[in-house]
Amino acid sequence: MLFVLQVVHRRGIVSSQLYRDWLIVPIEQEDHWLWAISAPGREVFLDYTPYTSPEAALAAARESIDRHTAGRLLIQCLETMYQERKLQQQEFDQLVNSLVNQCF
Numbered sequence: 001m002l003f004v005l006q007v008v009h010r011r012g013i014v015s016s017q018l019y020r021d022w023l024i025v026p027i028e029q030e031d032h033w034l035w036a037i038s039a040p041g042r043e044v045f046l047d048y049t050p051y052t053s054p055e056a057a058l059a060a061a062r063e064s065i066d067r068h069t070a071g072r073l074l075i076q077c078l079e080t081m082y083q084e085r086k087l088q089q090q091e092f093d094q095l096v097n098s099l100v101n102q103c104f
Contacts, residue, residue, distance in 0.1 A: 014054040020069060024061040026054040033057040037065060071103025 016025040027034040032050035035057040047064065051057040075096055082092040 017058060019062050020065055022065045024058055024065070026057045026061075028054070035061040037061050067103045071099050074099055074103075 014026050014028075016023055018024075022037050022039045025036045027036060027046075029050070032052065033054050033056065034046065034048060034051070036044055036046050038044040045064070047057075047060065049060065051060060078087065078092055078095050078099075081087045082089075087095070
């Protein structure tokens with residue numbers, strides 16, 4: 001099922017997008033754009049960085065989703081390696097903390 005939300009703004013209609021099962025909604029402000037993203041059953045994330053166009057906001061949101069998705073997958077991989085005793089606790093903690101700082 002495809003869900004599309006249309007946002008009406010001064011220059012026409014901007015549609016939300018589904019990207020990797022996340023919903024991206026561009027949000028028009030007085031002189032710039034923001035974005036909100038949400039995954040099914042998860043909380044909503046807002047980016048307050050001002051973007052000059054809805055297209056720029058959508059591109060930034062897709063990049064954020066890619067980072068978030070990659071970070072989650074890498075953390076799952078590290079958890080498996082830790083459970084298989086291929087990583088020490090300190091190594092695991094350092095790697096996870098680094099991913100959290102870079103991806104979320």
